[in-house]
Structures are given as structure tokens and as C-alpha cells.
Amino acid sequence: MAQVKICGLRRPDHIEAAAQAGARYVGLVFFPKSPRAVSVEEAALLMQHIPMGVAAVGLFVNPDDALLDQVLGRVPLDIIQLHGDESPDRVAQVKALTGLPVMKAVGLSGPEDLPALTDYGLVADMLLVDAKPPKGADLPGGNGLSFDWRLLVGRKWLRPWMLAGGLTPQNVAEAIRLTGAPAVDVSSGVETEPGIKDEGLIRAFVAAAS
Numbered sequence: 001m002a003q004v005k006i007c008g009l010r011r012p013d014h015i016e017a018a019a020q021a022g023a024r025y026v027g028l029v030f031f032p033k034s035p036r037a038v039s040v041e042e043a044a045l046l047m048q049h050i051p052m053g054v055a056a057v058g059l060f061v062n063p064d065d066a067l068l069d070q071v072l073g074r075v076p077l078d079i080i081q082l083h084g085d086e087s088p089d090r091v092a093q094v095k096a097l098t099g100l101p102v103m104k105a106v107g108l109s110g111p112e113d114l115p116a117l118t119d120y121g122l123v124a125d126m127l128l129v130d131a132k133p134p135k136g137a138d139l140p141g142g143n144g145l146s147f148d149w150r151l152l153v154g155r156k157w158l159r160p161w162m163l164a165g166g167l168t169p170q171n172v173a174e175a176i177r178l179t180g181a182p183a184v185d186v187s188s189g190v191e192t193e194p195g196i197k198d199e200g201l202i203r204a205f206v207a208a209a210s
């Protein structure tokens with residue numbers, strides 16, 4: 001039904017489990033405050049376990065050029081995910097700087113947040129539709145929170161998109177059915193605690209989404 005991205009992977013066996021289960025994207029987090037963060041060295045080693053046909057997505061939050069250069073000098077990512085407050089202009093700059101497709105995350109809590117998806121659709125290669133983080137949250141994503149999926153019913157954007165935010169093996173099929181999402185992204189929903197992925201949950205999620 002939908003393509004799957006498993007985000008916040010930190011172990012080779014979990015990357016391999018995600019790929020074997022059928023995930024099309026795996027995410028490596030370059031945001032030090034996240035419990036899923038990896039160093040450049042760790043990411044370079046993890047890349048060796050990502051098979052052909054599975055895209056490596058690097059997740060960044062308001063990265064400066066130096067961080068992007070440092071990571072891309074060692075880690076041959078396929079896609080850049082921007083999950084901070086990056087403006088449309090900054091999205092365009094990151095595309096030009098890296099030469100890679102950029103997926104921009106947009107947080108939703110109500111209909112007033114929807115126009116941002118149109119704005120970012122003019123510059124980003126892909127859109128990631130996530131729940132807006134609560135005020136004062138430590139992380140701008142990866143909080144295991146969902147939003148009212150009915151906001152997306154009947155909507156279309158200029159770019160391919162993924163649904164994220166509080167997805168789990170239990171709710172992902174219903175989320176896809178309701179929103180028509182062509183792809184889904186999960187982090188917390190395949191963990192036993194923040195940052196600790198579970199192979200069984202990864203397999204169950206991919207099976208429920210596909």
C-alpha cells in the first residue's frame with residue numbers, strides 16, 4: 001500500500017531488518033539532542049549496511065553549511081530531511097549546496113498549518129507531514145505524537161509526500177486508508193523506549209503498511 005521509511009536507526013542489524021522487511025528508506029539522525037542521534041563516524045559505518053534500492057535519508061534540524069559539508073564528506077546520503085524551522089529559501093540553499101533531494105518536514109496541528117505545505121511544495125523535492133511538536137518540546141519531531149489525519153483528506157500537493165507522527169504497527173493501515181498517504185515514516189512507534197528500536201516492531205510496521 002505505502003512505501004515505508006524507518007527513522008532513527010543506529011544499529012546495523014536494525015538497518016538490515018528494516019531493509020529485509022521491505023522498507024524503502026532508512027533515516028539517520030544528525031541532531032545531537034535526539035536519543036537517536038549518530039555521529040558522523042557511526043553513520044559512515046552504518047551506510048555499509050544499507051543495500052541498493054534502499055535510500056539513506058539524513059535527518060537534520062536547522063543545519064548550517066559546515067555540518068552538511070562535514071556529514072556529506074563522509075556519509076553518502078541519498079536524501080536530506082530538514083526537520084527544523086528552515087525557510088523555503090533555506091531549503092533551496094540546501095538543495096543547491098548538497099546537490100541532493102530535500103524532504104521538508106511540516107508540522108500540523110490544525111487547518112491553519114496547511115498552507116505551509118503548498119509553500120514548501122514549491123521548493124522541496126518531497127514533503128513530510130508530521131504532527132506539530134508541543135510548545136517547549138525538546139525535539140521538533142520524533143515525539144510519537146499524531147495529529148488529526150482528517151485534515152489531509154482530499155488534499156493534493158505539488159510533491160511526493162510522506163505521513164509521519166505517532167504512527168505504529170496498530171494504526172498505520174488506518175492512517176494510510178484515511179489519508180491516502182503514498183509513504184509513511186516512523187520512529188517512536190517501532191521502539192521499546194526512546195532510541196531503542198525493536199526488530200519485531202519494525203517488521204510488524206512494514207507488514208501493516210504494505
Ligand SMILES: O=C(O)c1ccccc1N[C@@H]1O[C@H](COP(=O)(O)O)[C@@H](O)[C@H]1O
Nearest residue numbers: 007034141142143144164165166187188
Ligand atoms: O526521531 C527523532 O529523534 C527526531 C528528532 C528531531 C526531529 C525529527 C525526528 N524524527 C522524525 O519525526 C517524525 C515523527 O516521529 P515519530 O514516529 O512520531 O516518533 C519522523 O518523521 C521522524 O523522522
